[in-house]
Amino acid sequence: MSKNGLVLADVRDGELRHVTLECLAAASQVMEDGVVTVAVLGSNAKDLVEKLSHYGADRVVTVTNPKLDQYTTDAYLQAFLQVIEKTDPDVIFTGHTAVGRDVSPRIAARLQLGLVSDCTAVDRVDGKIVFTRPIYAGKAFVKKAVREGEVFATLRPNNIAALEADTSRSAVVEELDVTIADDSLRTLIKELVRKTADGVDLSEARIVVAGGRGVKSAEGFQPLYELAEVLGAAVGASRGACDAEYCDYALQIGQTGKVVTPDLYIACGISGAIQHLAGMSNSKVIVAINKDPEASIFSVADYGIVGDLFEVVPMLTAELKEVLVEN
């Protein structure tokens, strides 16, 4: 049986987000012998074709309407609906990102589809596509499937490995013109202020350095930023640090914040409240640095250092600089 897969690409600042390549891998994995198509929107869509074909796309549909250069719900909704109509997919994947989270439920509602969001694994079991997704911020998991209609899912960044790049592959490219009327755009973007321009995005970061109340002040985050820079890591925080106004809520990790699953999580001055553990305890490797040997963060940490973060973190930064430069 032939199955057609469609990946809705997520492009930020003209660059493909890695989760799009992860979606391609997931689509390739659940397809039997069908074609995997990627839809890319925006003026530079064509520049991304080669990379997409190397990572598993059989066909790339580009939509180069200037109204798609910046994400708005209505413009993307119309464009994606037209792509779906043209490609008639059995399976649709996109990232569980600001864009995917915003537009996918609207697409699903319009087409009366089930949507399994924020999936961390995809399998094929007895011909059925089965998704694993966290509930209660990772305190538990469910396996879910779509009962009826096309299979539609958003995939959490950083959980499904992308395919190895194969530079010998090339994809069929099709351009699709979509009409987006001015009066169909009901929200108007006045301004976008980049706060994360120099940093690494928390949800896609392979390494996260996070601070808690033990950081003591906004300035106290500085050594964490220095460590993060050496590691190419994103900086996060516990709710305690956000509530104490040491940092912005955008950095908060936990049950009422972001849920992260990086390869390495370095918790600095974080005691480990259950709500915080829910947001990070599924990280692959956890390092805890805390003065209090009784802190519950040590119960989930793979490696712990009992000590003052203001001594340990700069030492760690210096050591890493030395070791990483050697290699």
Add this chain to the structure above:
Amino acid sequence: MKILVIMKQTFDTEERIVVEDGQISEDGVEFIINPYDEYAVEEAIRLREAHGGEVTVITVGPERAEQALRTALAMGADKGMIVDDEELDAPDEYTIAKVLAAVVADLDYDIILGGYMAVDDGSAQVGPRLAELLSIPHISTITKLTVDGDKVEVEKDVEGDVEYLEAKLPVLVTAQQGLNDPRYASLKGIMQAKKKPLQRLDLDDLDLDEDELEAKTETLEVFLPPEKEAGKILQGEQKEQVKELVHLLRNEAKVI
């Protein structure tokens, strides 16, 4: 202003999760208003305080969910509505959005608020789905809201960046952390809440047939993550611990 808030009752975030007979056990669990919905309730009350009007809080859930509505009424909402029907035994986001759309279709509204996700299922779907069913725009993950005449100005969190947007009413917005600090219900508020109208509805009241509400997705299995074993607390001189940590991260864990 006619203000609607869609909300959900969830487990208290401090609860540990226990799986029993393949399901999440509710034994002895404390329930709260989903924290993101609580921001929506607070913002709705502030809008009414600034512009006048009425705040109606709406939920779909079992009988116990009435308690979350009472809490919202005690905070200052004016009216509550709960859809509780035993035919809604395994709803998914498709189902819940359809039910809410049927409730809202019979109401006047200028703005609808809700949390951007619920801390239990974390799917972040119901708000945008409802907006689509009502054919109105939505703006998700907002951290600031101003209503000026028939226009809203909004600050939206985009994975750490901030977007400033405008839209015309009616609009649906979903709350992100940072929008406000929800108030506690005062004793006076709690007393007053007991007298506020709370309407109970079932599918017949909404002219909805259970067949058209059948969930599009199904849960096959519920399980807990593997228990994390406490790892290695490093010993010795601090400097040596740091060296050992870097060595372990590179050679044992292989993550850097």
